[in-house]
Amino acid sequence: MKGIDQRINEMFQPVVDALSQILFWDPIKALGIDIGAAAPIVVLWLIVGGLFFTIRMKFINIRAFGHGVALASGRYRSKQSQGEVSPFQALTTALSATVGLGNIAGVAIAISLGGPGATIWMIMAGFLGMSLKFTECTLGVKYRVIDEKGKVSGGPMYYLRKGLEGKGRKQLGIFLAILFAILVIGASFGGGNMLQVNQAFAQLQYVVPQMEGYGAVFGLVVAFLVGLVVVGGIKGIARVTSKLVPIMAIIYIVTSMYIIGVHFSELGAIFKLIFRSAFGLEAIGGGFFGALFVGFQRGAFSNEAGIGSSPIAHAAAQTTEPVSEGMVALLEPFVDTMVVCTMTALGIVSTGLYVNPDGLEGAQLTAAAFGSILPWFPYILVLCIFLFAFSTMISWSYYGLKGFNFLFAKPLTRLTGKSRMSDLVYYFFFLASIVVGASSSLTAVIDFSDMMILGMAFPNIIGLMYLAPEVSLDMKQYLHKLKLQQSSQQ
Template identity: 55%
Template sequence: MKFFKIPFILFLLFAVSTLSAQKLNLKIKTANLSDKIKDGMAEITVYGGTEPYKYKWSDKSTSQNSLIADGLTEGAPYTVTVTDAEGLSETVNFTVPPESADEKINSFFVPLVNGIAKFLMFDIFKTFKLYDPVLHNDNGEILRYPNGDPKTMNIPFVVVWLIFGALFFTVKMNFINFKGFKHAVQLIRGVFDNPDDKGEVSHFQALTTALSATVGLGNIAGVAIAVTLGGPGATFWMIIAGLLGMASKFTEVTLGVKYRNIDKDGQVSGGPMYYLSKGLKKRNLGGLGKILAAIFAVLVIGGSLGGGNMFQANQAFSQLAGKIAPFIPGIEGYGAYFGVLLAVFVGIVVIGGIKSIANVTEKIVPFMAFLYILAAIIIIGMNISHTGEAFALIFRGAFSAEALKGGIIGVLIVGFQRAAFSNEAGVGSASIAHSAVKTDRPVSEGFVALLEPFIDTVVICTMTALVIIFTGYYDPSKAAGLAGVELTSKAFDSVFPWFSWILLIAVILFAFSTMISWSYYGLNGFKYLFGKWFGNRKVTENLYLISLVYYIIFLVFIVIGSASSLGAVVDFSDFMILSMAFPNILGLLIMASEVKKDLKQYMSDIKNGVIKKFK
């Protein structure tokens, strides 16, 4: 009997040791390398199993062969799954604990951003399997991230909503975006300006104020992203999106002027908050109008403090610090001082109200646009012999989708998405600036506004795209490791080694002009929501107190933006800006017939001489 017990015990010991050797035990070690966001690190140690191991990190940028993941967002949830040679696998969840104030603020906004993104970026076409979202290379092989996940494209719901609105208003307004171009130019020249009209700024000043909020980093960085992702063909669809967006701008600005408030002191308040509440009330939808107006006001305030403020200040300082760091070591640590200086300049302008803002933007916008376009034209002129080849790439890429193996729909969406995010047509923000114009004919300002997407997207964005195509930086192999502003800068630098200094000036001017315009947008939302809190005072005192409270908040956020790592905070704000399109376009769709009726009357008055020329 004892003879049989010994082998049995040995067998049990062998079985236990074998099972323990097969079982995977994972130990994760995290590290927070500095006070800055997105520099967390994690290292996995594996016990047991059979080598070699494969590591499947939820962080897409981490290789399957890597024990270490870096560049992680503090406070965000991550996973890593380890699989051994025998197919055994084990998963561990982890986070990198946030420590600094920047990291804690960022980690607070991460789940909010992810939640909003699920709605805004929801792909209804993918849900119903109307197209294949997976990207492939020239050989038909699936393109993958370093962690093994397939690369996919997305058709965001918010972009579909903006495109739908643009197409609807183009048809509804009888292609006003094309037919009204000549008349829009006449209005800008002041041909129909009546000096007795009520308002605070001229047609040209209203246009430049609205343009200063849209012409910015999106024209420099956003276009570079579109061309590298979608290839040269994305340029074609950006142009189409810009042309269609002109009808959206016409509709929203016409309503903005029509339903604006002008108090006894001549101060103007306007924008979607007012035409949503007043216009829908006329249609016995007052309850819906108030809700949509309040939602829009909250969104425009949030957008003004983030994407229209902190992001601009942060990017301006980042460009400045990166350029002068070789001459002033340690300049990266002086963001707060830059923020204070920038806040002073912004404060000097915005404290004077829309008239002061308009006086500045009418000088800055033409200058910075001329500076940027001139440099682009020179590069295009130097490569004029390649013009045919460049446009062939654009048209071939737009319809054959060689650069993006997700089909033509992929290139189309990339182009439309960058254009929509750049010119803000359908978002409603521009109608706030245009509401202050001197006119008693709302439709006339709608004509002026339709020029914005043309200038922003069809002209400036296209110039950027052509420079990138002419210099060859649309090629992913040449653009490797470059993104956004840096890619555009390299494209210009390849012809003009000194252009990065011009680009630095342009970025700072773009950021400054965007901030002063968005301060006015946010102020109008703030006045709409909180104006009644100051209602016991005189109108002038009321407006002064509201403006003072908002501007103090706005200027403080400039300093915070310059000195902080922004991350999810600005992502959250950008999503708020995009979210403005939902209440705005919904209201525009309901009131589109009213705008069309006003347009017919306006054109009849022009034809019959009721509206007279003053020049």
């Protein structure tokens, strides 16, 4: 069985190498300018998008934070609202896809490549990402489609096609919707699947070295468990994630707070180190840009703001107000990146293992850092990572399925006469990808995952910019209505 892992990786790596030349193209370097760090075009695009929507929506990430919390708690919920899941379940489904290995492995990768200063830029990615999440999830609900059985379909595929058609850009909308659907399928196989099982197995192998070479076996077991959940659809996924997310988040956050607390007296020096590294005061040029681009890349990968994945989950929320669901959604980057990622980063930096003397990869570096204070923590992290990975995979299976059905549901139904054939075909490839991910190297998996997930930002943000004026108008009308409602209650 051990030879299977090597053969799968040898087949997968060349595909990744060929694709990476496109999405990781560096326009700054192409102009002959050397800034001492890579500046992938996809990361530049996300930075521009985050800044644009934060300003365009007049800092809705700050203004609507408190109201978003109230909405998520069910305070404004209406029994007449259409949808399949509650706003809280939609939030936890989306969070289960974002609060995951990006917070554990992704943060470790960011710090090992960009230094401690990458922490600041991850936080900034989360802050700007809140406005992006608001915009895209508002549109996800506004343009969702509900069939006669009450089944909801939504996300960028729908608001890109229908929204841009309303702006007189029908052909552009169709092209962007198809491109997004292709990328979300690839992302569900990559970052939403392969990376998750890869790092879950890597951590298991870290604490049980005898497991080395048995990635395919581990992948088969996980594929079976994931398969048991995903056949239940969004309602089954939401039931599982609404229970898993709070539990795993509490376990991980409490442990992280303990690690930080042990080094409480050193926090001043730790923050000084992070700021010096973030702004290149220790290494002018490469230090600043390296921390910035790596921090934003890993931050965006972690919270998925602007990527277009979360609107697919939030489209199923029981609400009559698209803007209100957007305000619930903007909490995700705050929880995911500004809280959980920051705790991981502080834990790694405070232990001094950010220099990574043993050349550890991803989650293993986090395990080593935390394990230097709590020797038993790597074993707890095995459980945390498995729960993070499992919840992320089942959420991303829903995202990828929606993209697959958008492209192939009708043709496959006409061809076979079976309405669920599209679901079965997708699930076969999704579950097979789990085995590939568990058997491949982290380098191949992380590159493929970045290409697919971050690539989704291109068609999504283009569409969001076209549709920004109507989101802004809807936001103003909602806030005015809310103000009148609050005044009448006083």
